[in-house]
Amino acid sequence: MALKRRLTDWRNRLVSSAFIFRHNRAGVIGLVIVLFFISMAIFAPFIAPFNPYERIDRSLLPPGGVYLLGTNDMGQDIFSELIWGARVSLSIGFTVALVVMFIGTTVGVVAGYTGGLVDEVLMRFADIILVLPSIPLMILIAAIMGRHNFYVMILALSVVGWGGLARMVRAVTLSLKERTFVEAARALGASGGHIMAKHILPNTAPLILSSVIYQAVGAMMAEAGLAFLGLGDPTAKSWGMMLHYAQTAGGWWGANGNPMWNWIIPPGLCIALVVLGLMLVGQAVEEIVNPRLRRRR
Amino acid sequence: MMEPLLEVRNLRKYFPVRGGFFRSLLSRRQMWVKAVDDVSFHVMPGEIFGLAGESGCGKTTTGKTILKLIEPTAGEVIFDGTEIFNLPPQELKPFRRRMQIIYQDPYESLNPRMNVFDIISEGIDIHELAGSTSEKEELVASALEMVELTPPEEFIFRYPHELSGGQRQRVCIARALVLNPEFIVADEPVSMLDVSIRASILKLMLKWKEESEISYLFITHDLAVARHMCDRIGIMYLGKIVEMGDIDRIIETPRHPYTQALMAAVPVPDPTAERTKVMITGEVPTPIEPPSGCRFHPRCPYAKEICKRETPGLVEVERDHVVACHQLEHSIHL
Numbered sequence: 335m336a337l338k339r340r341l342t343d344w345r346n347r348l349v350s351s352a353f354i355f356r357h358n359r360a361g362v363i364g365l366v367i368v369l370f371f372i373s374m375a376i377f378a379p380f381i382a383p384f385n386p387y388e389r390i391d392r393s394l395l396p397p398g399g400v401y402l403l404g405t406n407d408m409g410q411d412i413f414s415e416l417i418w419g420a421r422v423s424l425s426i427g428f429t430v431a432l433v434v435m436f437i438g439t440t441v442g443v444v445a446g447y448t449g450g451l452v453d454e455v456l457m458r459f460a461d462i463i464l465v466l467p468s469i470p471l472m473i474l475i476a477a478i479m480g481r482h483n484f485y486v487m488i489l490a491l492s493v494v495g496w497g498g499l500a501r502m503v504r505a506v507t508l509s510l511k512e513r514t515f516v517e518a519a520r521a522l523g524a525s526g527g528h529i530m531a532k533h534i535l536p537n538t539a540p541l542i543l544s545s546v547i548y549q550a551v552g553a554m555m556a557e558a559g560l561a562f563l564g565l566g567d568p569t570a571k572s573w574g575m576m577l578h579y580a581q582t583a584g585g586w587w588g589a590n591g592n593p594m595w596n597w598i599i600p601p602g603l604c605i606a607l608v609v610l611g612l613m614l615v616g617q618a619v620e621e622i623v624n625p626r627l628r629r630r631r
Numbered sequence: 632m633m634e635p636l637l638e639v640r641n642l643r644k645y646f647p648v649r650g651g652f653f654r655s656l657l658s659r660r661q662m663w664v665k666a667v668d669d670v671s672f673h674v675m676p677g678e679i680f681g682l683a684g685e686s687g688c689g690k691t692t693t694g695k696t697i698l699k700l701i702e703p704t705a706g707e708v709i710f711d712g713t714e715i716f717n718l719p720p721q722e723l724k725p726f727r728r729r730m731q732i733i734y735q736d737p738y739e740s741l742n743p744r745m746n747v748f749d750i751i752s753e754g755i756d757i758h759e760l761a762g763s764t765s766e767k768e769e770l771v772a773s774a775l776e777m778v779e780l781t782p783p784e785e786f787i788f789r790y791p792h793e794l795s796g797g798q799r800q801r802v803c804i805a806r807a808l809v810l811n812p813e814f815i816v817a818d819e820p821v822s823m824l825d826v827s828i829r830a831s832i833l834k835l836m837l838k839w840k841e842e843s844e845i846s847y848l849f850i851t852h853d854l855a856v857a858r859h860m861c862d863r864i865g866i867m868y869l870g871k872i873v874e875m876g877d878i879d880r881i882i883e884t885p886r887h888p889y890t891q892a893l894m895a896a897v898p899v900p901d902p903t904a905e906r907t908k909v910m911i912t913g914e915v916p917t918p919i920e921p922p923s924g925c926r927f928h929p930r931c932p933y934a935k936e937i938c939k940r941e942t943p944g945l946v947e948v949e950r951d952h953v954v955a956c957h958q959l960e961h962s963i964h965l
Contacts (some may be wrong), residue, residue, distance in 0.1 A: 514734050522731075532745075
């Protein structure tokens with residue numbers, strides 16, 4: 335009985351949140367964009383007409399005909415590359431966001447609730463992460479740990495990202511732990527771990543949600559940047575990687591001295607669109623979480 | 632002679648004052664807020680002991696420090712023969728079940744993200760009081776019935792924002808009662824509630840006192856409520872107990888000028904009634920640098936030289952009635 339009731343609770347909350355969300359037109363547009371790219375990533379093998387890692391024709395063919403966006407310098411289908419690229423870009427973005435969320439909230443809640451020396455040490459780490467310029471740091475990590483690896487990429491991006499979230503979660507924790515219901519839990523005999531898990535964490539969740547969406551945005555942009563600089567994993571083609579090859583393998587000059595817009599524009603546009611979509615969703619979520627941002631209607 | 636259930640001895644709680652940067656340059660001396668300064672009292676089994684006084688006199692701090700929700704500065708608390716301040720956390724835990732607290736503000740003391748069932752069953756889980764889920768459900772339901780939130784199934788899955796202030800306070804009380812405690816610190820449990828709800832909650836508290844022998848430390852600023860509820864009372868002023876003893880004796884023949892002033896401030900329904908007036912002027916001084924000697928002397932109409940110099944101790948004036956005042960002969964004529 336209890337479980338069933340809990341499920342309906344969740345459903346009700348979801349429905350009412352969805353109702354607010356629906357009235358945010360920008361948020362809905364953002365969600366449509368994001369969902370479009372997510373389904374593109376999921377169904378890539380069915381949508382893409384060719385294998386993007388296979389040479390299928392002459393190189394640098396113009397768009398049109400069988401190859402919607404032409405072929406690249408290796409004779410691979412650009413349109414298929416683009417569709418498979420959604421997979422790599424999105425999975426890096428979301429994985430990094432999850433890892434950052436995990437590290438950031440854990441560090442923030444533990445530092446804020448425990449206080450004292452633990453707080454000092456953890457926050458100095460966060461400060462170090464925050465003050466180091468992130469791009470060189472990522473390049474350094476990628477270079478040291480082997481630069482052509484998907485997981486190293488995720489690690490580098492995560493290490494750089496958690497500082498801000500940890501600081502924010504800590505701040506919220508500091509105010510939450512002074513609330514009477516936390517003291518009441520201590521009076522019940524609850525341990526520190528129990529209070530952090532049951533009383534602090536759930537109350538930081540709404541805040542974390544919107545910031546995780548922004549984290550995903552940051553991670554995808556950073557991934558594109560790193561890949562463009564040639565630090566990506568060449569066996570996993572992302573949009574940033576496509577731009578990198580376009581840059582290094584002559585996309586700007588093409589076969590006859592003209593820039594190959596069919597090769598350069600699509601990946602850049604995809605990155606811009608996903609980022610835009612996520613930003614719009616993030617803002618809408620923020621509005622749900624923080625009613626003060628909500629416009630009266 | 633019965634042993635007291637709870638004995639508080641020389642309890643002190645000083646909070647450090649954090650001055651600004653420039654003040655720390657000017658003086659090296661650490662300043663303290665002496666919120667609770669040398670407070671001793673005891674609570675017998677099945678007794679309601681009241682703590683009354685103005686805002687900021689240290690009533691709430693005393694209550695929370697006794698439960699070790701605030702780290703004490705000095706003193707000891709003996710609960711059922713065991714000194715609890717020096718216990719390691721694991722050994723303190725069983726005492727957490729036996730000593731509970733009800734807060735003043737029912738809007739702050741419930742986690743907004745937990746429903747009534749989760750709130751009340753939390754203590755059951757922590758102390759492993761239920762062997763099975765159905766047993767747990769039964770305990771929660773019976774706690775809700777005790778606080779008269781019936782039928783329980785109508786309330787069990789509600790969230791705090793779906794409850795009224797009175798209902799929330801009942802949930803807070805049920806959360807404490809489900810642990811079957813022997814002692815409850817009730818920190819102004821009805822001061823934020825409607826008058827209509829107050830009476831029923833106070834009546835319930837008295838009922839549990841009779842039926843389950845629960846003892847209370849009843850913190851209040853309302854002497855009328857205190858008289859209705861308490862067996863004995865301590866009057867606090869600036870972190871010290873100035874008068875303590877049997878509630879009727881203190882209300883009928885208050886001996887400390889401060890208690891007399893408090894009594895004079897209680898409204899009387901009969902406009903023609905003769906009233907003794909002890910007027911005190913001014914505000915409660917800051918507890919950072921409390922007045923020397925008797926802390927009440929700057930506001931006391933009877934203050935003499937000695938009051939400025941020496942801190943009066945608690946002196947027994949009759950059976951179960953102690954007062955801390957140098958000028959007792961004045962007050963007796965009132």
